[in-house]
Amino acid sequence: xxSKAEQKARNNGQHYHLAAILRRGKSVIRVGVNTHKxxxxxxxxxxxxxxxxxxxxxxxxxRFAKPGDQIEVLRFKKSGGWGMAKPCRxxxxxxxxxxxxxxxxxxxxxxxxxxxx
Numbered sequence: 501x502x503s504k505a506e507q508k509a510r511n512n513g514q515h516y517h518l519a520a521i522l523r524r525g526k527s528v529i530r531v532g533v534n535t536h537k538x539x540x541x542x543x544x545x546x547x548x549x550x551x552x553x554x555x556x557x558x559x560x561x562x563r564f565a566k567p568g569d570q571i572e573v574l575r576f577k578k579s580g581g582w583g584m585a586k587p588c589r590x591x592x593x594x595x596x597x598x599x600x601x602x603x604x605x606x607x608x609x610x611x612x613x614x615x616x617x
Contacts (some may be wrong), residue, residue, distance in 0.1 A: 501528055506576050509533045509557075517576040518585055520557035524569050532560025556592040567599025574606050582610035590617075 505519035512533040522529040535555050540578045545587060558573060565571075575585035587595065596617055603615035 502530075502574065505531050505533075505574060509574070509576050514554075515523075517578075518557045519574050519576070520561045521572040522561035522569055523572070524566065529569070530558045530561045530564045535560060556588065557592050558587050559594060561577055562594055562598050562600075565598045565600060568600040568601050569598075571600055571605075572593065572604045572612075580608040582609045586613070587615060 501521060505521055506517075506529055509517040510517040512535060514534045514536075516534060518534050520532045522532070534557050537555050546591040556615070558571060561571060573587055575583040577583040584607055586607070587605060589605065592615070595615075604612050605615060605617065607613045
């Protein structure tokens with residue numbers, strides 16, 4: 501599954517190659533990546549007044565989430581391997597609202613960490 505996620509992330513046209521994998525039990529429901537597409541459900545405004553115009557990988561899969569699902573977030577470094585993919589505070593808010601029970605992300609060393617929800 502990670503190779504499919506990497507392929508989608510590396511072809512997303514973005515500078516950062518992140519993927520989120522939505523899991524329901526042992527099944528993969530969706531793989532999402534960062535995109536320039538937006539969705540009204542995930543509109544956000546930053547402290548400086550600018551509006552968010554990209555959909556993060558986590559938001560991309562949350563459109564298909566149900567309470568109790570799990571998400572894994574990975575960042576694929578240009579040099580190979582995995583990098584920091586901790587969800588931003590906006591994504592965490594939407595993850596909590598969706599009732600996601602577990603989120604894992606890759607850290608700077610390319611290892612898995614569990615996000616405290």
